[in-house]
Amino acid sequence: MKRKTMKRFVVVLLVISMLAIAGCGSKSTNTEPGNHNVGEPVKIEIMANNYGTNPPQNDFVKKALDEALDTDITLTLGSADYATQLGTRIASGDFPDMFMLGSEELRKYSKMGVLLDMTPYMDQLSGYKEMVDADTIKLGLIDGKQYSLPKPIARKPAGILWIRKDWLDTLGLKVPTTTDELLKVLKAFTENDPDGNKKKDTYGFTGNDLTAFNALFGAYGLTNGGAQFISRDGKAINVLDQPEMKDALELIKQYISSGVVDPDVMSNTVSQLFEKASQGKAGVIYTDWTNIMKDDKVAIWKNANPQADWIALNPVAGPTGVAYDGHSDIGAPSEMFAISKNVEKDPEKLNKIIEMLNYVSTGEGAQLVQFGIKDTHFTETDGKITITDLGQQETNYTFLYQFTGRPNLEYLKVKFPNQVQYIEETFRREFIEALDGFIVPPDGFNKADSDRYITEEFIKFIYNKRPISEYNDFLKTLDSTFNYKLYKESAFEQLAKLGYRQ
Incomplete structure (x- = not known):
């Protein structure tokens, strides 16, 4: 009997010991590499x-x-x-x-x-x-x-305008600095055979979807409608409500109706955009430096045309002198x-x-x-x-x-030493500060549906499928059908708490 009792006692001690060890392991918060229980990975x-x-x-x-x-x-x-x-x-x-x-x-x-x-x-x-x-x-x-x-x-998006400097030189044109000058350059690139092949096979401008026109919206201090709340002089504004939005849409409609924009601009993928740029089908593009200036990209367009010379174009100024390449959402x-x-x-x-x-x-x-x-x-x-x-x-x-991310500027300069000038160029520029990332949509508002409607109507406006004179009706529909008024009220209330007042 004593032997059986002793055996049971030993077994109990072993079980208690194992549970204690397991318990200690489960509570471990030591997160240094190598300091963990040995066993299966x-x-x-x-x-x-x-x-x-x-x-x-x-x-x-x-x-x-x-x-x-x-x-x-x-x-x-x-x-x-x-x-x-x-x-x-x-x-x-x-x-x-x-x-x-x-x-x-x-x-x-x-x-x-x-x-x-x-x-x-x-x-x-x-x-x-x-x-x-x-x-x-x-x-x-x-x-x-x-x-x-x-x-x-x-904080710094990389999308900016790029232009064929060799085409400017061929046609005796200066680097454009305003939206009017840019339109004239695009017309020349479209109509005056900048590549000298005796064919009318070039367009002045290409990009992909509404982001292609970011710099033209930026010439009015606005976004393309994707980001809807921005900081202006320390105050929060909704870009859709600004009277100059109609002017921005009119300008883009003018560019498109002039025949200088790639007809496929709204459906282009990034790879298609680069293909057209590298093959000499367009003389101005809006894109990220990685899509045009990385070593492998340069090799492709230089191989297609050794004379090609793509350079970064400063943001073009609108009628009041405002000039931005695009926006950066500081809350996202x-x-x-x-x-x-x-x-x-x-x-x-x-x-x-x-x-x-x-x-x-x-x-x-x-x-x-x-x-x-x-x-x-x-x-x-x-x-x-x-x-x-x-x-x-x-x-x-x-x-x-x-x-967990990376220190972006330092990382990019190490990773892409041959592109440092383009990386620094992007980071030095000022972008419109968007605030949408700070905003939590209220219950009763479907942001995806609202955003889709905004994009669809903007495309109609710039392609003359809907007259811009109906812009106020567009806003009314946004409020009544999509409950956008509720979203704006909630957004301004949230932004006010962060110090961005109307």
């Missing part, structure tokens, strides 16, 4: 938009992260229809552990109870807070709870990631995700996801990073692992 699924880029089969970033963190990271990548793909996963109850989302999804999924409130864990995210400033982090709050982790805001994070509430049930995985977010934010982890493997893809001498030839070839996908 922690599986983490992360869903994000790939923006048309996929990791190579030999994914050296995943391998390095997994080795440093004792993880097994799986990237589930969506495409242009990413929001729908994410919605399908959420609706099925098959949640990724961590996923990229936008402001609309943040509000929607937080109300559904899908997202983990990270507020209790923010003190553990020291690396993340080194990368992202406090004001930007607040953009992930819903009702005072940290439901998402925003990346740093890319570039991207943000949220963690599934289900992860809370797995403390080891949650700790590992926190460890990962800190790791990719600073030191060797940040260098890995920005530049690749040290001494293979980049070298570092006295703090200066230089990308190797292999780095230029193999690191085009590493941004997929930049879950």
Whole structure:
């Protein structure tokens, strides 16, 4: 009997010991790489938009992260229809552990109870807070709870006007500085055979969708209607209500009716835009520097025409001297990631995700996801990073692992040394400050439907499918049918609390 009692006692002690060890493990908040329980790697699924880029089969970033963190990271990548793909996963109850989302999804999924409130864990995210400033982090709050982790805001959009300087020289024209001068140049590019092939096969201007005309809206201090609230002299205004919006639409209609705009401008993809530019089908384009001045892009258009000389065009001034290339939403994070509430049930995985977010934010982890493997893809001498030839070839996908962002200007200048002048050119310019990212649409207002209607009617106005004399009727329909008045009232109230009064 004594032997049996002793055996039971020993077994009980072993069980208690094992439970105590497991309990200590589940409460661990140590997020330094390497300081975690030894065992199987922690599986983490992360869903994000790939923006048309996929990791190579030999994914050296995943391998390095997994080795440093004792993880097994799986990237589930969506495409242009990413929001729908994410919605399908959420609706099925098959949640990724961590996923990229936008402001609309943040509000929607937080109300559904899908997202983990990270507020209790923010003190553990020291690396993340080194990368992202406090004001930007607040953009992930819903009702005072940290439901998402925003990346740093890319405050300077890259879209500007580019012009064929060699065509200007051929036709004896000066670089245009106003909207009137630009229209004259575009007419010459369309009608006066700037490429000298004796054919009328060129257009003055091309772009893709309404963003193509950002600089023309900017010549009136306005946006293209995508962003609807802007800061002007420290006050919040709605661009749709401004009388000069009719003038901006009239100007764009004049450009289109003059025959100088690519007929496919509204349907062009970015790749089609570049194809037309590189093949000499247009002499002015509105696009990101990465779509025209990266080394591979330059090689393509130089190969097509060695005389081609694309240069950045300063924003053209409107009738009152106002000139902007476009707008930058100062209230919208570039991207943000949220963690599934289900992860809370797995403390080891949650700790590992926190460890990962800190790791990719600073030191060797940040260098890995920005530049690749040290001494293979980049070298570092006295703090200066230089990308190797292999780095230029193999690191085009590493941004997929930049879950907490990057210091954008510094990163771009290192990553693209041959494009520094264009990067700095973009960052030095002033853009209209849009405020839409600060605004939470009220219940009873469907922003997607409203935005769609605005875009559709703007296209009708500039293509003369609807007279601009009916612009006020358009506003009335927006208020009555789409409840836009409710949205404006709520928006101005929210912006006033941030110091932007009407």
